[in-house]
Amino acid sequence: MNIQKGLIEGVVITSLRKFIDERGWLAEIFRHDELPPEFHPVMSYVSVTLPGMIRGPHEHLNQADLFAWVGPGDFKLTLWDNRPGSPTYGNRMELGMGGNNPGSALIPHGVVHCYRCISNDSGFVINCPNQLYAGEGKKASVDEIRHEEDPENPFVKDELARRAQIR
Numbered sequence: 001m002n003i004q005k006g007l008i009e010g011v012v013i014t015s016l017r018k019f020i021d022e023r024g025w026l027a028e029i030f031r032h033d034e035l036p037p038e039f040h041p042v043m044s045y046v047s048v049t050l051p052g053m054i055r056g057p058h059e060h061l062n063q064a065d066l067f068a069w070v071g072p073g074d075f076k077l078t079l080w081d082n083r084p085g086s087p088t089y090g091n092r093m094e095l096g097m098g099g100n101n102p103g104s105a106l107i108p109h110g111v112v113h114c115y116r117c118i119s120n121d122s123g124f125v126i127n128c129p130n131q132l133y134a135g136e137g138k139k140a141s142v143d144e145i146r147h148e149e150d151p152e153n154p155f156v157k158d159e160l161a162r163r164a165q166i167r
Helices: 154-166
Strands: 012-015 019-021 024-026 045-049 054-059 065-072 074-081 091-098 103-107 111-117 123-127
Touching: 045 111, 065 074, 065 111, 074 103, 074 123, 091 103, 103 111
Parallel strands: 065 091
Antiparallel strands: 012 103, 019 024, 045 123, 054 111, 065 103, 065 123, 074 091, 074 111
């Protein structure tokens, strides 16, 4: 696969609008009236990522993820289009998300994704996928293709090459 920088069809990046008052702030992550039905979440979870840590890269066969990065930490999100029939196949996107740029990313199945906490503060990540993790009652196979452990994988090679350039 030839990886090049470019937009990825089907990925939707949204800035989160903060509603601020004397108590703090609130931001809507998604609304059913603004999200196509095939992407409506069926569950959600929150995770904390420590400074310098990376989650991924991995992809899903059928699941779409709707991630929201709200802070306090900041993240670098990297996406690769791994869908052979996609007009943007092979494209890579990088975005900054988190406390300094709260936002969400709708990531369709077949788009490889990873994110790294790039700040000195841990960061919260919320995910609202359109499928249940491990299916109903957690009795099905997990819909995930993990690429982290394969150094010959083009997504890991791409990430390792960029890490080397940063140093």
